[in-house]
Amino acid sequence: MKIYKYNATQKLFGKASKVIPCGIYGHYSPAPLVPATDYPFFTSKAKGSRIWDIDGNEFIDYMCAYGPMVTGYGNPKVDAAAQKQTKLANCVTGVPPVMVELAEYMTDLIPSADWAFFAKNGGDVTNYAVMIARAATERKKVIMVSGGYHGVSPWMQGEGHHGVMDDDKKNVLVVKWNDITGFEKIVSDNRGEVACFISSPYHHPTFADNEFPAEGYWQKIEEICRREGIIIITDDIRAGFRLHMGGSSEYFGYKSDLTCFCKAMANGYPISALTGTEALKSAASKVFYTGSYWFSAVPMAAALANLREMKKINAPKIMMNTGEKLLEGMVKIASSYGYNLKVSGAPSMPYLRITDDPSLMLHQEWCGECTKRGAYFTSHHNWFISTAHNEKDIKRTWDIVDDAFKAIKKKYGNKY
Amino acid sequence: MNYNLVKAGLNLHAVLKNLEDIVEFDREMKELTSSWNTSIKFIVKRGPSATVKFSGGRCTVEPGIKGKASIVLWFLSPAHLNKMFDGTANPIPLKGFTKLGFLSKEFPKLTDRLSYYLKPDDKLMKDKNYLEMNTRLTLNTAAFAVPDIIDGDPVGKKISLKIPDGTVAMRILPSFHSVSITFSSGSAVAHKGDTDRPSAVMEMKNVALANGFLNGKSDAFTAIASGEVAIKGIIPMLDNMSLLLDRIQHYIS
Numbered sequence: 156m157k158i159y160k161y162n163a164t165q166k167l168f169g170k171a172s173k174v175i176p177c178g179i180y181g182h183y184s185p186a187p188l189v190p191a192t193d194y195p196f197f198t199s200k201a202k203g204s205r206i207w208d209i210d211g212n213e214f215i216d217y218m219c220a221y222g223p224m225v226t227g228y229g230n231p232k233v234d235a236a237a238q239k240q241t242k243l244a245n246c247v248t249g250v251p252p253v254m255v256e257l258a259e260y261m262t263d264l265i266p267s268a269d270w271a272f273f274a275k276n277g278g279d280v281t282n283y284a285v286m287i288a289r290a291a292t293e294r295k296k297v298i299m300v301s302g303g304y305h306g307v308s309p310w311m312q313g314e315g316h317h318g319v320m321d322d323d324k325k326n327v328l329v330v331k332w333n334d335i336t337g338f339e340k341i342v343s344d345n346r347g348e349v350a351c352f353i354s355s356p357y358h359h360p361t362f363a364d365n366e367f368p369a370e371g372y373w374q375k376i377e378e379i380c381r382r383e384g385i386i387i388i389t390d391d392i393r394a395g396f397r398l399h400m401g402g403s404s405e406y407f408g409y410k411s412d413l414t415c416f417c418k419a420m421a422n423g424y425p426i427s428a429l430t431g432t433e434a435l436k437s438a439a440s441k442v443f444y445t446g447s448y449w450f451s452a453v454p455m456a457a458a459l460a461n462l463r464e465m466k467k468i469n470a471p472k473i474m475m476n477t478g479e480k481l482l483e484g485m486v487k488i489a490s491s492y493g494y495n496l497k498v499s500g501a502p503s504m505p506y507l508r509i510t511d512d513p514s515l516m517l518h519q520e521w522c523g524e525c526t527k528r529g530a531y532f533t534s535h536h537n538w539f540i541s542t543a544h545n546e547k548d549i550k551r552t553w554d555i556v557d558d559a560f561k562a563i564k565k566k567y568g569n570k571y
Numbered sequence: 572m573n574y575n576l577v578k579a580g581l582n583l584h585a586v587l588k589n590l591e592d593i594v595e596f597d598r599e600m601k602e603l604t605s606s607w608n609t610s611i612k613f614i615v616k617r618g619p620s621a622t623v624k625f626s627g628g629r630c631t632v633e634p635g636i637k638g639k640a641s642i643v644l645w646f647l648s649p650a651h652l653n654k655m656f657d658g659t660a661n662p663i664p665l666k667g668f669t670k671l672g673f674l675s676k677e678f679p680k681l682t683d684r685l686s687y688y689l690k691p692d693d694k695l696m697k698d699k700n701y702l703e704m705n706t707r708l709t710l711n712t713a714a715f716a717v718p719d720i721i722d723g724d725p726v727g728k729k730i731s732l733k734i735p736d737g738t739v740a741m742r743i744l745p746s747f748h749s750v751s752i753t754f755s756s757g758s759a760v761a762h763k764g765d766t767d768r769p770s771a772v773m774e775m776k777n778v779a780l781a782n783g784f785l786n787g788k789s790d791a792f793t794a795i796a797s798g799e800v801a802i803k804g805i806i807p808m809l810d811n812m813s814l815l816l817d818r819i820q821h822y823i824s
Contacts (some may be wrong), residue, residue, distance in 0.1 A: 168796055177792035185796035187806055192798040315730040315814045362807050514737075514770050514804045535806060 156558045159212040159527045164196050167209060181307075182221055187361075187535045193523030194531075201228035204543040206531070214531040215548045215555075219539035222393055222418030222504075225474075226464055227543025233422045236460030240453045251452030257459045261430060264462065265402045267411045268430030272439060274449050277392035277417040278306025280429040281353065283444045284413040285310075287431070288351035288386040291438035296345055298328045298338070298352045298385075302360035305353055305390050332358040333369045338376065342383050351413075352380060353388040356403035357500065361535045362515070364508060365500030373409035386435070392417040392427070397474055397503040397539070400466050402430075419465070424457035470542050471503060478502030478540040481549045485556050492560040494571070506537040511571040517563065524559035573723070576618055578822040579649035580719035582656045583613055583621040584634050586689070586823065588715045589708040590623060591763075593684055594630035596704060600684050603677070604630060609670065611678070612640040613662075618649040619719075642667030642674065658686075696782070706782040707748050710741060713785060714750035714761040716819045717812070721759050727818050731757045734811045737770025739804075743781040744774055752812065771804030787820075 168185070172178035178185070178196075185191040195208030204227060206216045219225065226233060244251060258271040274280050285297055297310070305311045309323035328345060330337045332354075342349060356373075358366040380387050389411035391403050396419040399406035404414065412435060417427035425448070431439055464470075479502045489496035489509070494517075500506045509518040515534065522534040530552045532538065593600050607625035614620045620636045644662035646652040654660035664674065688704045689712075695701045720727035731754070738753040742765065749765040775781035780799045783789035791813070794800040802809050 165797060168793075172790065172793040172796075177790065178796055180792075184792055186792050186802075189803050189806065190798065190801055191796045196796065313730075313733065315726045315811075315818070317814075317817070321726075362805065514768070515806075516772075516803050519803055 156528050156555070159195075159210070159529070161192070161195055161208070161210055161212075163209045165192075168196055187533070188523075189519040189534055190523055193527050195526075203227045203229070204541060204545070204548050212529070214526070214529050215544070215552055216531050217538040217540070217552075218531055218533060218536070219541050220423060221536070222539050223421075223423045224539070224543075225396065225419040225541050226422045226461055226470065227541055228423070230422050230461070230464070230543075232464050233424070233457050233461045237424060237453050237457040240456035243452070245453045246448060246451045250450055251455060253452050253455045253459060254450065257455045260459055260462060261416075261428060264400060264466065265405075265414065265430055267402060267404055267414060267432060269433040270431055270436050270439065272429045272431075272444075273455065274427045274429070274444075274446060275425050276306070277390075277415060277427055278308055278311070279446065279449075280415040280417065280427045281305040281311070281388070281390055281392070282308055283429050283439075283442065284388045284415055284431075285351060285353065286442045286444065287413060287429075287435055287438045288388060290442050291386065291435055292350045292384060294348050294350040295326045296328055296349045297326060298330055298341055298349055300332045300354050300358060301329045302332070302358070302363065303354060303390070304360070332366055333372055335372065335375050335379075339379060342379060342385065346383070349383065349385050351386040351388050352376065353390055355390045355392075356394055356398070356407055359393060359500055359504070359506065359537050363506075364497065365506040365537060367500075368407055373404075373407050377409045386412045388412065389414045391415055393537070394501065394504060395419055396462070396465060396471065398471055398501055400462075400469075400471060420461065421454050421458035422461045424454035424461075425451075426454035426458050428458075465542070468542060473542045474503035474540045474544075475501065477542075477544050477549070478505055481540070481544070481552060482507075484549065484553045488553060488556050488560060492564050493569070494560065494563075500537050503540045504537045505540075507532075509571075517567070517571055521559055521563050524562050525555050528555040528558055530555040573649070574822065575649040575653055577719060577723035579615055579646075579652045580619040580723055581716050581819065581823050582653060583615075583619050584719055585712045585714075585716035585819075586656065586685070587613070587621060587623065588632045589685055589689070589711055590632055590681060591630045592707055592711060593681065593688065593704075594625075594628075596707070597684060597688075600681055601628065603680060604628065607677075609642065609673070610638070610640040611642040611644060611667075612636045613644050613646070613652070614665075615646040615649055615652045618646070618652065640666065642670055702782060703747070703778055706743065706778050706785065709782065709785045710743065710748060710750055711763065712823075713816050713819065714741065714752055714763075716823075717752050717761055717815050718759045720815050720818045721757070724818050724821070727815055728757070730811050730814050730818075731759065734759075734808055735770070735805055737805060737808060738766045738768070739771045739773070739808050739812055740766050740769035742772065742774045743778060744776055747778055747781075754808065769804060771806065771808040772802065773809055774801045776800065 188194040197209045198206045199209045200207045261271040262268045309319045312319045394403045395416040404411040413431045482498045495510045497510050519534040522532040525532045605628045610624040624631045643666035645665045721731040734754045740751045742749045751766040752761045776799050
């Protein structure tokens with residue numbers, strides 16, 4: 156099997172590092188790709204489930220732009236809607252009518268949504284949600300789950316991180332995932348001060364197995380929050396529309412007060428949304444919150460087309476089924492080489508880990524070997540499945556997985 | 572936060588620790604200390620302590636004041652100790668009055684050498700031997716500073732609580748120098764040398780790259796992306812350790 160080389164990638168990265176902080180920053184930074192030299196950094200084109208790097212290497216993309224690609228790169232229906240809107244208007248004086256149409260569609264689609272507000276990125280709406288919760292409750296404290304990720308604003312980042320001050324974190328309380336007792340204690344210790352609980356619908360941290368809510372977890376959280384007047388904010392930015400078209404709170408059977416959507420909304424067109432209940436609409440109206448490009452019509456038209464298409468084809472079911480088939484085969488292949496490949500999280504956005512080496516080094520090496528053969532796997536973050544991933548992709552991926560395990564086995568023998 | 576207390580800990584446990592390598596790797600200092608058979612205790616009132624021993628041509632620097640010592644140096648406060656390290660104050664000898672000659676003439680030759688290696692300039696860094704020693708000492712200082720940063724720096728303490736238990740190996744290739752730091756329940760112990768089963772590894776391709784990387788002259792992300800610095804294992808350990816290392820500059824440059 157051909158092993159990819161990344162000469163052009165490294166050359167361009169050398170240029171990038173001279174004029175851009177880190178060369179490539181944020182979640183696209185090569186730093187968590189281990190080893191970084193096994194990965195492409197720059198993508199020149201994309202189609203369906205595939206991307207091509209600037210060295211001409213082709214990959215089956217299991218990161219889907221870290222989530223936004225959901226119905227295939229260059230989806231004709233979504234792109235056609237975007238192009239049609241482009242010809243009419245995009246970022247203009249005055250609000251595009253499609254914004255109302257999209258809000259109507261989302262409030263019909265999502266049972267917990269009585270209204271919708273649009274921005275660009277996930278962090279825009281997690282911030283807004285917390286501001287609304289504080290405005291509505293006149294309380295300052297926020298409970299979040301340890302290891303949870305809600306964006307890059309200082310209050311969301313870790314203590315000691317550069318640019319984060321002690322004061323930024325002083326109203327953020329942290330509880331372990333699935334820890335009802337801990338949650339009760341924090342609420343009790345801060346009675347009357349907690350505005351909201353912000354959490355992903357299931358726990359999908361990086362560098363750790365993903366965890367579903369324990370039986371009755373969300374229902375108990377809901378009970379406590381209702382009793383204490385705490386607003387439930389669901390950060391559905393990563394999982395939204397990959398589990399359920401009504402939002403992940405529908406999948407797990409609880410009522411979310413405010414729900415943050417982004418990644419799977421518009422198949423790569425830049426838009427995020429906060430939806431909420433009627434009870435919070437007045438508070439949402441009072442919080443001043445906006446951005447230069449938040450009224451751009453093209454992403455709204457793309458979101459409308461994408462969500463309609465996803466609803467029509469039952470996209471979550473397709474992605475779940477594709478993920479299940481892919482993963483089942485991969486686990487079997489791993490087992491045939493004597494390795495235990497553990498899968499956690501939803502099959503439509505799985506987290507994988509070879510458990511035979513707790514340091515993750517073996518898993519990292521295997522992910523790198525797969526990527527160098529054309530299946531783009533990261534070792535630290537959950538993957539994403541799209542509706543564009545098909546039987547051909549699955550079979551090709553299995554071949555790559557097999558060859559990568561063969562290489563690992565040859566190198567390490569029975570060490571693990 | 573007691574700035575001087577943390578700084579005193581770093582000076583005694585991380586900076587002074589480098590005497591060991593200077594005695595081992597600097598030919599002139601090796602010769603100078605080859606016949607020394609003495610120990611010096613550094614005791615700071617309401618502060619850290621350390622014991623420096625010279626025996627059989629070797630030097631060891633350990634935290635604490637276990638055992639007997641030929642010389643005891645007393646400091647009235649952490650600030651007093653820090654001033655001595657800055658060259659603006661003298662210690663108070665409590666024991667070893669017969670060795671004042673050693674303290675005033677011989678021992679300073681060694682500590683001056685320490686200052687020399689830790690205060691580089693562009694001209695000095697062009698010298699291969701100097702570059703190697705500066706790099707070795709910088710890595711040591713970084714590693715042995717971590718426990719004190721965790722113990723004394725409030726931000727460091729918070730960061731440490733997020734570090735999973737295990738050992739981080741920091742290596743300068745090819746087989747030039749290694750240190751390892753073992754984290755356990757929010758505390759840390761540093762060691763020189765490698766470890767068999769690290770939880771996370773940081774490998775710097777060569778001495779020159781390591782020097783730029785450790786002294787913040789090269790961008791860490793760029794170095795990792797280009798493969799000049801390789802990381803693997805439990806990456807959050809390295810991420811958080813890096814934040815701890817960044818705290819050092821608040822106290823010592």
